[in-house]
Each structure stands twice: as C-alpha cells, then as structure tokens.
Amino acid sequence: MVNTAISVKDAVVSYREDVALRGVSLEVASGEFVGIIGPNGAGKTTILTIINGLGKLHSGQVRVLGKNVTSRNINFIRRRVGYVPQVEHIDPRMPISVREVVMIGRYGLLGLFRRPGKNDWKIVDEMLELVGMDHLARRPIGHLSGGEQQRVAIARCLAQEPELFLLDEPTAALDWKAQTEILELVRQIHDARKLTTLFITHDLGALPVTCDRVILMKDGLIWSEGFPVKLLSDANLSQLYDMPVSVVKKRRGENILV
Amino acid sequence: MDLSVFGYQFMQNAILISFLAGITCATIGVFVVLMHMPFIGVCMAHAAFAGALLGLWLGFEPLIGAFIFCLLAAAIIGPLADRGELNPDTSVGIIFSLMLGLAFLFMGLMSGSKSGALELLWGSILTSTRSDIIFLSVVVIIVVGLVLIFYKEIQATLFHREMALSVGLPATIILYGILFLTGTTITASLRSIGGLLIFSLILNPAAAAYQLTYSMKRMFLLSAGFGVLSGWIGLLFSYLFNVPSGATIVITSSVIFMLAIVFSPKRKVKKWQGKLLSEKG
Numbered sequence: 001m002v003n004t005a006i007s008v009k010d011a012v013v014s015y016r017e018d019v020a021l022r023g024v025s026l027e028v029a030s031g032e033f034v035g036i037i038g039p040n041g042a043g044k045t046t047i048l049t050i051i052n053g054l055g056k057l058h059s060g061q062v063r064v065l066g067k068n069v070t071s072r073n074i075n076f077i078r079r080r081v082g083y084v085p086q087v088e089h090i091d092p093r094m095p096i097s098v099r100e101v102v103m104i105g106r107y108g109l110l111g112l113f114r115r116p117g118k119n120d121w122k123i124v125d126e127m128l129e130l131v132g133m134d135h136l137a138r139r140p141i142g143h144l145s146g147g148e149q150q151r152v153a154i155a156r157c158l159a160q161e162p163e164l165f166l167l168d169e170p171t172a173a174l175d176w177k178a179q180t181e182i183l184e185l186v187r188q189i190h191d192a193r194k195l196t197t198l199f200i201t202h203d204l205g206a207l208p209v210t211c212d213r214v215i216l217m218k219d220g221l222i223w224s225e226g227f228p229v230k231l232l233s234d235a236n237l238s239q240l241y242d243m244p245v246s247v248v249k250k251r252r253g254e255n256i257l258v
Numbered sequence: 259m260d261l262s263v264f265g266y267q268f269m270q271n272a273i274l275i276s277f278l279a280g281i282t283c284a285t286i287g288v289f290v291v292l293m294h295m296p297f298i299g300v301c302m303a304h305a306a307f308a309g310a311l312l313g314l315w316l317g318f319e320p321l322i323g324a325f326i327f328c329l330l331a332a333a334i335i336g337p338l339a340d341r342g343e344l345n346p347d348t349s350v351g352i353i354f355s356l357m358l359g360l361a362f363l364f365m366g367l368m369s370g371s372k373s374g375a376l377e378l379l380w381g382s383i384l385t386s387t388r389s390d391i392i393f394l395s396v397v398v399i400i401v402v403g404l405v406l407i408f409y410k411e412i413q414a415t416l417f418h419r420e421m422a423l424s425v426g427l428p429a430t431i432i433l434y435g436i437l438f439l440t441g442t443t444i445t446a447s448l449r450s451i452g453g454l455l456i457f458s459l460i461l462n463p464a465a466a467a468y469q470l471t472y473s474m475k476r477m478f479l480l481s482a483g484f485g486v487l488s489g490w491i492g493l494l495f496s497y498l499f500n501v502p503s504g505a506t507i508v509i510t511s512s513v514i515f516m517l518a519i520v521f522s523p524k525r526k527v528k529k530w531q532g533k534l535l536s537e538k539g
Contacts, residue, residue, distance in 0.1 A: 107414055
C-alpha cells in the first residue's frame with residue numbers, strides 16, 4: 001500500500017516562452033479527493049498532465065503510485081491513471097462507436113497482441129450503464145452532445161480500472177442538473193473503488209460537497225490549500241480571481257439561485 | 259469489345275500492380291484521413307519524387323533516393339504532427355513546395371533525356387516489371403499485416419492520439435510507424451503510379467470510404483476495395499479510349515469519391531436534421 005499517491009516537488013513546466021508551472025509542490029495521499037480551482041491559465045491542466053506524463057517537466061520531480069514519472073515507468077503509470085481531458089470537438093463522421101471508445105480504456109491493460117475478450121466487453125457495458133449511456137452504446141461517438149461525451153469519457157476511464165482518477169473540468173459541458181449528477185457519480189465511484197481523485201473545476205458550489213481538500217491555483221503556483229468550507233471564502237476568491245469582494249458575493253449569490 | 263489484350267503479360271502485370279497499389283495506398287489513406295492530415299500524403303509523394311530525381315541525376319537507384327527523401331520528410335513531419343502543429347496551410351505547404359523546388363532543380367541539372375523523370379511523375383503502370391510487383395507485394399504484406407496485428411493500437415491512435423497515450427499505448431511509435439509505412443508505400447508505388455498521381459490514390463478511396471461507414475474496420479475494407487476498383491476501372495478505360503492510364507485511374511477514384519458523397523448516409527443525417535429544424539421553424 002502506497003500512502004502517498006502523488007508527490008510533486010518543485011515542478012517547473014514551460015511552453016515556449018510561457019511558464020505554466022513555477023515550482024509547484026503537492027502531495028496527495030491515497031484515497032483523497034482533491035479539487036483544484038483557479039482562473040484560466042493558472043496551470044491547472046498542466047498539473048494533471050505532468051502526473052500522467054503527457055506534459056514535460058522542465059525541472060522538478062513527480063512520483064506517482066510510488067514510481068518516478070520517467071519514460072521507463074510511464075506506461076506502468078498511465079495504465080493505472082485514468083485521465084478525463086476537457087471536452088473537445090469530435091468529428092461527427094469519425095468511424096468509431098461509443099462502445100469502442102470506452103473499450104480504448106482497456107487497451108493499455110490488455111497490452112500488445114491481445115484482443116478484447118467477452119469479459120472486457122462486459123466491463124465496458126457495465127461502465128456505460130453506470131454513467132447512464134448504455135442506450136447510446138452503438139452510436140458514433142461524434143453524434144453525442146458534449147455532456148454525453150463527458151459521461152462516455154468517464155466510462156472509458158472507469159473501464160481502465162484505474163487507481164488514480166484525474167478529471168479536467170468534468171462538468172464544464174454539462175447542464176446544472178447533470179453537473180450534480182456527474183459529481184455525485186464521481187464521488188460514489190471514488191468511495192466504492194477506493195480511488196484517489198484529483199479534479200479541476202470551475203463549479204465552486206460543488207467543491208464543499210465532494211472534496212476532502214481544495215487547492216487554489218494562480219499564475220502557475222499553488223496559492224493556497226485546505227478544507228473547502230474555510231478556504232472558499234469571498235475574500236480568498238476575490239483575490240484569486242482579481243475581483244472585488246462585493247462582485248464575488250453577488251456572483252456566488254446568483255450561482256446558488258441558478 | 260476486344261479484351262484479348264488482357265491475355266498479355268504487361269496487362270496482367272498492370273492488373274496485379276493496381277490491385278496491390280490500390281490496397282496499400284488506400285490503407286495509408288485511412289490513416290491520413292482519420293488523423294486529419296491528408297497533406298502528409300502530398301508532402302511524402304513529392305519528397306519521393308524529388309529523391310528519385312536526385313537518384314536519376316547522380317546515377318543511383320531512383321527508388322533508394324525516393325525512400326531516403328520520404329524518411330527525411332517523415333523526420334520533419336513527425337515532430338510537427340506529434341506536437342499538433344501540423345497545419346496544411348503553412349508547415350506542410352512549405353515542405354511540399356521545398357520538395358517540388360528540389361525536384362525541378364534536379365530535373366534541370368540532369369543532362370540528356372528527361373523522359374525517365376517524367377515517367378516518375380506520371381507513372382508507367384503498363385511497363386511494370388516483375389521486381390516492381392515483388393517489391394509492392396512485400397510492402398502490401400507488411401502494411402496489411404501490421405494493421406491486423408496492431409489494429410487496436412492503431413484504432414486508438416487514429417481516433418485520438420493523446421487519449422491513446424494516456425491509457426498507456428505507444429501512440430508516438432504508432433504515429434512514426436504510420437509515417438514510415440506511408441514513405442515505404444509511396445516508394446514502392448512510385449514507378450508504377452507516379453509521384454503526381456499517387457496522392458489521389460491515397461486520398462480518394464479513403465475519403466470515399468469515410469463518407470460511407472461509421473465502422474473503422476469497414477472503412478479499411480471499403481477503402482481498399484475502392485482503391486483496387488479505381489485501378490481496374492481506370493485501366494479498362496485507358497485501354498478502351500487509348501488514353502494515359504494514370505489519368506483514368508485518378509479520374510475513376512475521384513468519381514468514386516463523388517458518388518460516395520452523393521450516397522453518403524452521413525449527409526442524409528444532416529439533411530434529416532435540417533428538415534427537423536425547418537419544420538420547427
């Protein structure tokens with residue numbers, strides 16, 4: 001049993017001239033459910049990508065599930081880390097069905113030269129049922145709406161049977177009812193499967209309900225972290241998003257009404 | 259209609275070559291169409307042409323020159339494609355025009371008859387030799403074999419490379435493998451199909467198949483079928499009307515694409531949605 005699921009030390013990441021992370025350190029214990037919030041360009045997505053090795057570190061060290069993220073360990077890590085990226089446009093003519101997309105989640109586990117068997121398809125169908133997308137299983141993936149694709153992406157991650165769950169704005173493309181449903185679903189799965197979850201969101205209302213801990217990011221740094229209720233004060237948010245406290249108050253009030 | 263010509267060795271070779279080139283070019287076509295990078299085919303075809311001309315000019319085997327230039331093009335295209343910076347307007351356009359420039363440079367530097375060079379541009383399917391057939395057969399076996407063996411890795415990479423990487427698949431190796439196979443296929447079909455025409459044999463059948471199915475397996479099969487059909491129908495017309503076979507093959511593949519567009523169920527979906535919208539409005 002590894003007690004620290006993710007350990008990031010002094011991570012610096014830059015894209016061309018821009019520095020996306022400026023020396024970020026972070027520890028996530030196994031079983032934790034951690035939310036990350038912050039304005040656009042704060043480096044939230046970059047943090048997720050250095051954990052599964054899609055992003056390249058300039059300096060610093062990342063350990064995931066007890067292994068250093070290096071090219072030698074990368075496939076070991078990626079098979080155990082489920083990653084739900086932000087919704088992207090998918091060509092509606094793409095010749096691949098929802099069921100096949102979810103099966104891609106199992107491809108890493110299967111390894112080279114092995115084809116998906118009956119058991120793999122059974123797991124895929126169960127996951128589609130779990131996220132409520134079983135009725136669309138045979139549709140082309142590009143025909144689904146953003147929210148439906150988001151659920152399919154979550155099903156794909158679950159089909160991978162990961163130990164670590166990384167979600168990049170899983171509720172961004174959803175209506176408010178679906179947002180709550182998806183977050184509840186993610187939390188349920190997290191508890192039932194004893195996962196470690198790190199997720200990025202803009203949905204402030206959801207954080208206290210789901211998260212054990214919240215990380216606030218700004219300008220490529222971790223600005224603050226702690227328990228959601230304490231941390232998400234109007235004063236903190238006003239500094240995080242560079243908005244007067246009164247505006248933050250007003251917006252949060254509106255959010256509750258929505 | 260006198261079809262006795264099909265009894266001759268040169269015609270049988272041509273039929274066999276169009277079968278083999280049809281399958282392998284169309285398979286490559288599925289890769290470039292699904293990755294939304296059809297210009298990889300144009301770039302590579304022109305690189306092969308330039309390389310072959312270098313060979314002709316300096317007096318070494320043109321196909322070796324073609325292959326080396328394809329690998330060079332892959333070495334430039336690969337990292338660009340990998341970083342998602344490959345857009346047809348700029349980077350590929352520059353590589354493409356550079357290759358074309360080199361090709362004309364080598365052609366200009368060549369002394370004596372330019373017919374060999376023009377043959378590489380237009381292809382000469384009717385003068386294919388036994389060694390062309392053997393080379394192409396080996397390439398077909400390699401390309402089709404690799405697609406069968408690594409189907410799930412290729413499927414995931416074609417659908418979404420970052421997703422394939424994130425579940426632990428070697429998607430970067432697959433991408434470079436695809437570029438390598440593209441270069442090999444183009445080299446092997448260069449002499450018969452020609453540098454200018456090869457691109458349409460790569461793109462058109464796959465683009466037609468793309469219109470007709472939502473299954474990637476079926477897309478591979480349809481594309482190969484269209485590729486072979488383009489070659490065969492093209493050859494027949496070329497013989498019947500006594501016109502260059504390269505031209506008829508390309509025109510046939512374009513007609514197949516247009517028919518696919520007309521009969522595409524994917525377009526019908528759109529029409530049907532349009533109808534619903536207009537009814538609502």
